Amino acid sequence: MPSIRDVARQAQVSTATASRALRGLPSVTAQTRARVERAAAELDYVIPFNASSLASGRTNSVGIVVPYVSRWFFGTVIAGAEAVLREAGLDLVVYGVPDAAARARFFDRLPVRRRVDAVLVLSLPLTAAEAEALRALRVPVVLVGSTADGIPSVRIDDLAAAAQAVRHLTGLGHRRIGLLGETDPPPHGFTTPGRRRNGYLRALAEAGIEPEPALEAAGGFTAAAGETAMARLLALPSPPTAVFAMSDEMAFGALKTLRRARVGIPAEVSVIGFDDHELAGALDLTTIAQPVTAQGERAALLLLDQLHDRPPATDVVLGTELVRRGSTGPAPAAR
Amino acid sequence: MPSIRDVARQAQVSTATASRALRGLPSVTAQTRARVERAAAELDYVIPFNASSLASGRTNSVGIVVPYVSRWFFGTVIAGAEAVLREAGLDLVVYGVPDAAARARFFDRLPVRRRVDAVLVLSLPLTAAEAEALRALRVPVVLVGSTADGIPSVRIDDLAAAAQAVRHLTGLGHRRIGLLGETDPPPHGFTTPGRRRNGYLRALAEAGIEPEPALEAAGGFTAAAGETAMARLLALPSPPTAVFAMSDEMAFGALKTLRRARVGIPAEVSVIGFDDHELAGALDLTTIAQPVTAQGERAALLLLDQLHDRPPATDVVLGTELVRRGSTGPAPAAR
DNA sequence: CTGAAAGCGCTAACAG
């Protein structure tokens, strides 16, 4: 295994110059740099990460804390962040925290300590203690989908977006609008469901509709949960003519229940989702599109800002957009 | 920032003993270990990753090379691998290679060099040069979903599983069976599509059915591709009564096309997918289930075997299973 | 089982 000394010798420079040349520092003549680079190529030399890291104090790695790596939303955010970070020469280390135990272990042991130069946290609303633990790391932190004092974040306006969804329904004449939501309390203490519910309530209020607790069905952000939640609404003496599902996955489940019950979509019941999941088009689901890859990219950029001592934006709110497809339509003529 | 010296001093041992105690080596008395651990806890000390890595030559990290982080299959494999590796104290570093350029850059520059203790490669059929580059790393490598000489792999039997899918259709009396497949050549040179196609051909042969090129529609493993591919089959003078989609995502697209064309499922056309995607249940799709999380877990275990100098299995083939749902049924009475 | 001391292979400060 060649060392930087071998490279330096072959290029007839000192190890310091070799190091500078290989790292692309400006204080090296083009000629010297070329010689060093050629020597490195010939010897098939790369700077060993650990030695460089020990000497410089940097790890060139970013940790990403994520509840569910396998879910579309998180995978897409990760992909966006990874691309930007890789471009900047940073590695992405994944820390999955699928349940409360894993999360507690993460914040307790803080395996990112002395291990990464920055941390990205996806969707987890931090407790005061968790936020404090991250701040104590003394490395840049960026949140996606949640906020905390003094920590930059990237997110969407869930309340406004949900209201936009429900307004689409009221605009179509619907008055009895169901909500497919999250359990209470939500897993991980997620705050997104609450915000989306508030958007639902706001849009109802705007339309002068009295909210009806019976029209809210909880379950979770999965298709299976959406399926059973929709079944409950359908069993109501007077079922809704439209439902707002807090996630597209739930909406998919709801569509299944409706189809199986031979309920016309959107003739009898309209369904709107949230996310613009990659399969929403295939299911012809009207939904609120949120920019997911972009959230990962922007979060990575905020991290880079901080790593380069540029002041980062404190709170980036990306836009959402109604995507009209076939699952929503005018309310059935008033009964 | 406390160092191991501070811990050693406080525990009244040498730094060597402190190091041994903190790493859980057996050659330390329980008493000494307890003293050291208490001192470390009091000082809030953790072994700095880079110093440890430089001194020991190990990085305690595993690299995972993956084409599409955001797709369900890959995200699920990553989650499975990450859980096992984390348990073993290893970090997972993600290397996304969504396109040929990124892939070339990865194998050219080999950013994993001197950076990880082992590498996991997902679904990429390695060229001879790529396999050689990985071997030259001199670290354990495990493949998921592809194979290469001398590199352990975890996978399913795509041919058998696809044949199983198509046999399900022939068993239901179908004789005109369409195939929704991948483009030729497939992206990344994926070999999975070819194997699944061979399974399709085998099952047809078993049933004495002459394959018909017109019944094969290519497009890619996405819902959008499945949608248009299905439309092409439907436009045939004599369309199939059943289709085998190489992935559930394609099957979802096919279902959309069929529904929109008001073709009865399965009354007029049966659809079977492949994967048992998390949304397959919501779409009532009959499919071949493959154990995805388990593939990630097993791959991680094979890595651990190698890292601990245990001979790993060379080729682990996990089982698949037919999951009957509502999208397949008996062939329409012979015309 | 424990300690002393020699690296691991760079990077950064300083000097020129």
Next chain:
DNA sequence: CTGTTAGCGCTTTCAG
């Protein structure tokens, strides 16, 4: 712009 040199903070012999 380039060279010298002193660490970075552990882990690992080698002794005892």
